[in-house]
Amino acid sequence: MNTMKKTWIGFIAAGLLGLFIGIGTSVEAGKGPETRLPIDDIRNLAQVIDHVKRSYVEEVDDQKLLEDAIRGMLAGLDPHSSYLTPQDFADLKEDTSGKFGGLGIEVSMDETGFVRVVSPIDDTPAFRAGIQAGDLITVLDDKPVKGLSLSQAVDIMRGEPGSTILLTVVRSGESKPLEIKIKRDVIKVTSIRQRMLESGYGYVRISQFQQRTGPDFVSAMKKLRDENGDKLNGLVLDLRNNPGGVLNAAVDVVDALISEGLIVYTEGRLPDSEFKYSATSGDASDSVNLVVLINGGSASASEIVAGALQDHKRAVIMGTQSFGKGSVQTILPLGENRALKLTTARYYTPSGRSIQAQGIVPDIVVERGKLNLEESRFFKESDLQGHLENNTATSTEAGKANGDPEAEKNLAETDYQLYEALNMLKGMHIVSIMK
Known part of the structure; x- marks a missing residue:
């Protein structure tokens, strides 16, 4: 024996x-x-x-035993290295193509052994159900998360569109766990959305960096300029709760905002894990005044964009400190249909700052909150009976010049960080025209 x-x-x-x-x-x-x-x-x-x-x-089973050994080996390295089965390969392709099934959240494995929400994706079931960046998922239906690998937890959260799952969530500031029921759906992520905040000031939201995000971003800026007579006084680029995505897309966005200089570089142990990306000539943004919004759900490619623009002093970064995911994962094939996703390098901003476990610190910290604007108690000339009319401007033109008070009030109440970003842009515009 x-x-x-x-x-x-x-x-x-x-x-x-x-x-x-x-x-x-x-x-x-x-x-x-x-x-x-x-x-x-x-x-x-x-x-x-x-x-x-x-x-x-x-x-x-021999195969399960050995695959579990590999998973354990990689899980001990960092939260982003993993073993990819054939199904994991397919899921990876779906995530970057902009269409996949599930809840619509970007997650990572927390050091406690639970699943941490990096960010919910805009207009998805998880977003609409109220899932927030930083939430800790402890139970999936009746199955405890602790003891599961990240890929196993993700497999449980994915499922047939229309089916439901109950998440037990621990949230900072809440005295007891929350139970949130979410109906799964086919997730179709629209990477870019744009709108005018008010006359002269545009807004672009990037929810995730996908293969076409770069050219779509340039198109969005052009549409905003066209809506505003071919000129913008300022632009808000919203990267809050953007979990990252395709690196080249992040590089393309920065390239559209600067005309020269380093964007990002990496360093690792292997020579072929080191690379640099630099801007090409030309500035598709026409050097528009720029404010970038970030928060704790802004990760990876989002941090590359914010860090590069901050180092080049191209934008004012506002919001709260970002997530701090500054590592590079490389797909290493194992035969025909399996692979390792292995961390092989770290990202660095143009000035040499490592993003890893540090994140991007905003130039101006603005916490999430709500501002209630008090109504003015002062009478104006226009309130006096028999006042003389202004014979050089219509009331509509006067409203445009001063902004829409009701719209500003609504923005302050619904999105205080965006409200402050708009105020910053107005200040930047005044400074630029006084030079």
């Missing part, structure tokens, strides 16, 4: 050693750092596998 056991352990160890040697060879071929394999630790791993196969209360 002992001889058979030694033979079995030796077989597993040899197989694992062959696997790791194969990986080591591929790394050396890429001229990466030389590594020495811990043979004793590999033997320990082989013994654990042997004990599980022989002694576990139920028989364990």
